[in-house]
Amino acid sequence: MQNQKDKVTASDVVIEKDKTTKEEKYNQYVKDITPTHNIFKNILNAFLVGGIICVIGQGFINLYASLGAGEELSASYGTLSLVLLSIVLTGLNIYPKIAKFGGAGTLVPITGFANSVAAPAVEFKKEGQVFGIGCKIFTIAGPVILYGILSSWVLGVIYYILMELGVV
Amino acid sequence: MDYLKAFLIGGAICAVVQILLDKTKLLPGRVMVILVCLGSLLGAIGIYEPFSKWAGAGATVPLTGFGNALFKGIKEALTEEGFIGLFKGGFTASAVGISAALIFSYIASLIFNPKMKE
Amino acid sequence: MEDQKITSIKMAGKQSILFANPPVILSGSSVVGKKEGEGPLGSFFDQIEEDPMFGGTSWEDAESRLMKRAAELSIEKSGYQQDEIRFIVGGDLLGQLIATSFGIADLEIPIFGVYGACSTMGESMALGAILVDGGYANKVLAVTSSHFAGAEKQFRFPLAYGNQRPLATSWTVTGSGAVIIGNGDLAAEVTSKNKKDAVVKIKGVTIGKIVDYGVKDTMNMGACMAPAAYTTISQNLKDLNVQPNYYDRIITGDLGNVGKEILIDLLKQDGYDISSNHMDCGIEIFDPNTQDTHSGGSGCGCSAVTFTGYVMQKLKRKEWKRVLFVPTGALHSTVSFNEGNPVPGIAHGIIVEAE
Numbered sequence: 001m002q003n004q005k006d007k008v009t010a011s012d013v014v015i016e017k018d019k020t021t022k023e024e025k026y027n028q029y030v031k032d033i034t035p036t037h038n039i040f041k042n043i044l045n046a047f048l049v050g051g052i053i054c055v056i057g058q059g060f061i062n063l064y065a066s067l068g069a070g071e072e073l074s075a076s077y078g079t080l081s082l083v084l085l086s087i088v089l090t091g092l093n094i095y096p097k098i099a100k101f102g103g104a105g106t107l108v109p110i111t112g113f114a115n116s117v118a119a120p121a122v123e124f125k126k127e128g129q130v131f132g133i134g135c136k137i138f139t140i141a142g143p144v145i146l147y148g149i150l151s152s153w154v155l156g157v158i159y160y161i162l163m164e165l166g167v168v
Numbered sequence: 169m170d171y172l173k174a175f176l177i178g179g180a181i182c183a184v185v186q187i188l189l190d191k192t193k194l195l196p197g198r199v200m201v202i203l204v205c206l207g208s209l210l211g212a213i214g215i216y217e218p219f220s221k222w223a224g225a226g227a228t229v230p231l232t233g234f235g236n237a238l239f240k241g242i243k244e245a246l247t248e249e250g251f252i253g254l255f256k257g258g259f260t261a262s263a264v265g266i267s268a269a270l271i272f273s274y275i276a277s278l279i280f281n282p283k284m285k286e
Numbered sequence: 287m288e289d290q291k292i293t294s295i296k297m298a299g300k301q302s303i304l305f306a307n308p309p310v311i312l313s314g315s316s317v318v319g320k321k322e323g324e325g326p327l328g329s330f331f332d333q334i335e336e337d338p339m340f341g342g343t344s345w346e347d348a349e350s351r352l353m354k355r356a357a358e359l360s361i362e363k364s365g366y367q368q369d370e371i372r373f374i375v376g377g378d379l380l381g382q383l384i385a386t387s388f389g390i391a392d393l394e395i396p397i398f399g400v401y402g403a404c405s406t407m408g409e410s411m412a413l414g415a416i417l418v419d420g421g422y423a424n425k426v427l428a429v430t431s432s433h434f435a436g437a438e439k440q441f442r443f444p445l446a447y448g449n450q451r452p453l454a455t456s457w458t459v460t461g462s463g464a465v466i467i468g469n470g471d472l473a474a475e476v477t478s479k480n481k482k483d484a485v486v487k488i489k490g491v492t493i494g495k496i497v498d499y500g501v502k503d504t505m506n507m508g509a510c511m512a513p514a515a516y517t518t519i520s521q522n523l524k525d526l527n528v529q530p531n532y533y534d535r536i537i538t539g540d541l542g543n544v545g546k547e548i549l550i551d552l553l554k555q556d557g558y559d560i561s562s563n564h565m566d567c568g569i570e571i572f573d574p575n576t577q578d579t580h581s582g583g584s585g586c587g588c589s590a591v592t593f594t595g596y597v598m599q600k601l602k603r604k605e606w607k608r609v610l611f612v613p614t615g616a617l618h619s620t621v622s623f624n625e626g627n628p629v630p631g632i633a634h635g636i637i638v639e640a641e
Contacts, residue, residue, distance in 0.1 A: 009551075010548070010551035010552050010554065010555055013552070014552060014555040015555075022499065022500075023500025023628075024500075026500060026513070027499075029548075030548065034453070034454045034509065034544050035454065036452065037453055039186075039187070039191075042186050042450075043183045043186045043187060044183075046182040046185070047179035047183040050178050050179045050181065050182025050183070050230070051175035051176065051179025051182070053178065053229060054174040054177070054178025054226045055171050055174050055175045055178070057178075057225035057228070058171055058174040058224055058225035058226070058229075061225055076264045078228075079264050079265050080264055083265060084272055087269070087273055088276070090276065090448075091276040091279060091280035091446070092280070093445075095446065096447065096448045098448065099447075100448070100449075100451075103186050103189060104182045104185040104188075104189055104199075105182040105186070107182075107185065107189075107196050107199060107449075108182045108185050108199075108230045109178070109229045109230055110233075110265060111229075112200065112231070113200065113265070113269060114268075114272070114273070115446070116196075116197075116200070116447060117270060118272070118277075119443070119444040119445070119446040119447035119448075120444045120447070121273040121276060122273075122276055122281070122282055122446055123282050123439055124444070125281075125282075126282075126344040133277050137273060137274075140196075140197050140447065141200075143197055144197075144200045144231070145262075145266060147204060147205055148204040148205070148258070149259065149262075151204070151209065152208040152211075152212075152238035152241075152257075153242065153254055153258060155209065155211075155212035155239055156239065156246060156254045156257065156258075158212070159212065159242070160246055189450075193503065193505070196449055280446075282345070282444075282446070283445060283446065284319075284445070286321070
């Protein structure tokens with residue numbers, strides 16, 4: 001149809017009788033009129049905040065290396081430091097404020113993972129040690145752990161087979 | 169120089185994910201899962217490890233680095249211990265990150281109370 | 287008169303009721319949180335509580351205390367005793383209505399717990415008025431509440447979790463509103479107590495259908511609920527055979543800026559132009575420029591406190607003579623969302639008049 005690129009109007013939605021088409025048209029109409037954040041500003045913020053967090057991470061790694069830790073060890077201490085920093089900032093309610101500005105810049109680094117563990121731990125403490133903190137601590141981070149372990153296991157199986165076959 | 173690389177590479181990964189968030193309405197939880205799985209895949213096909221050697225924290229701090237570490241752990245355990253390594257390497261490699269997150273978060277739950285958003 | 291004929295049988299059109307002896311709103315109370323108090327309607331609310339916990343220990347407890355306070359205040363303001371209230375009709379957003387159950391228990395008044403998501407104030411007031419006009423009760427308390435933190439925790443993320451809220455999202459109002467609905471014959475008593483103010487009556491109601499236009503985006507509730515508001519308002523106008531200017535204001539609950547635009551657009555297709563007399567509680571309650579609330583306020587408390595605080599005053603002072611109050615609700619849960627269902631909407635219309 002030639003009109004497909006045109007905007008869907010409210011009248012298109014109202015006069016449409018077929019339920020599925022009506023829903024599609026309405027969703028398109030909603031999408032057209034719903035305002036969105038300035039995506040370029042968002043991307044820039046994410047770049048800045050994400051970049052800065054990685055620089056802090058690099059700073060930690062370099063610090064521990066200068067103290068005499070080997071490559072692996074200083075990387076581990078770097079992770080440990082970032083996680084601790086993020087959780088303290090979460091407890092002080094500062095991390096969500098940075099996240100509001102930084103978006104993916106705070107979600108993507110390991111600090112985002114730590115925030116997703118700490119936030120429910122604090123929020124659900126009223127529901128008890130076991131069913132509150134114990135269960136809910138994994139509400140957001142659980143899937144990351146599960147699918148991280150699972151996907152690396154699947155890839156590991158493939159690697160193992162190739163190894164046995166003498167390919168790698 | 170390593171700081172500049174960390175900033176540019178880490179920032180770039182975050183910027184790409186921001187586009188994903190804004191354009192697809194994917195919830196943050198899903199994005200985190202995607203990143204980890206992607207990292208482990210890129211690790212398995214041998215791309216991520218050389219990349220992170222070069223980019224430093226810019227590649228290891230994002231969750232893709234976490235995924236890469238998972239696969240790296242499995243690969244090392246496989247070479248050293250054979251089959252059982254499949255079930256060991258992942259958690260070994262991610263032990264510090266996960267343990268730290270859980271333990272510090274638990275301590276945080278003792279110290280801090282839920283706060284209202286302003 | 288056409289009106290009289292309809293009144294005599296109480297049923298009007300397909301979905302509306304016009305009361306034989308329109309019940310009187312004897313009093314209304316509004317208790318809100320700090321942010322709501324700082325908003326443009328702040329001066330209209332009875333109580334503004336600085337403590338987000340309302341003296342409680344959890345967000346759920348806080349909401350219960352909030353609701354209890356609003357309920358007690360409305361009884362106090364009505365000048366009647368607690369044991370003169372025959373029934374309560376009330377509800378909230380928390381799972382299984384725990385804010386209501388734990389908040390209202392101490393009052394020892396028989397209760398109907400109702401759920402209509404954010405449209406609950408409309409449902410409570412409609413049922414309350416029906417009970418009163420039907421002669422089943424002389425005085426009924428209709429109440430509802432919502433709390434930002436409790437709603438975030440249940441429907442979205444823990445509060446300390448870092449995320450960006452899209453521009454179409456709304457901000458759940460921390461607040462509770464309650465009204466005492468009394469028999470129409472009590473109007474004389476109200477007038478004798480306060481000669482200055484007009485008597486506010488519930489003339490009729492239009493009960494809404496569940497309307498689903500297939501929107502799945504829980505970050506854009508206005509778009510989910512606008513079709514329901516459109517259906518109910520359009521039906522109300524048809525049932526009463528009137529034009530939008532019959533009302534001084536048509537007041538929706540929490541459509542926000544996005545939903546308002548859609549509603550006005552949709553109603554135009556039915557030949558109704560409400561652009562000049564439409565008002566949305568969610569838009570009024572916050573200032574998006576200074577309060578960072580994006581599309582507006584939402585939650586059961588949003589329409590409830592705006593009605594009891596702001597709209598009631600306008601009616602009492604006769605600045606408005608007749609309004610259609612249409613609280614809107616989004617009928618979803620985290621389970622239905624995870625299972626891939628859309629978010630259907632509902633809206634109930636309450637015709638309120640000043641005499």
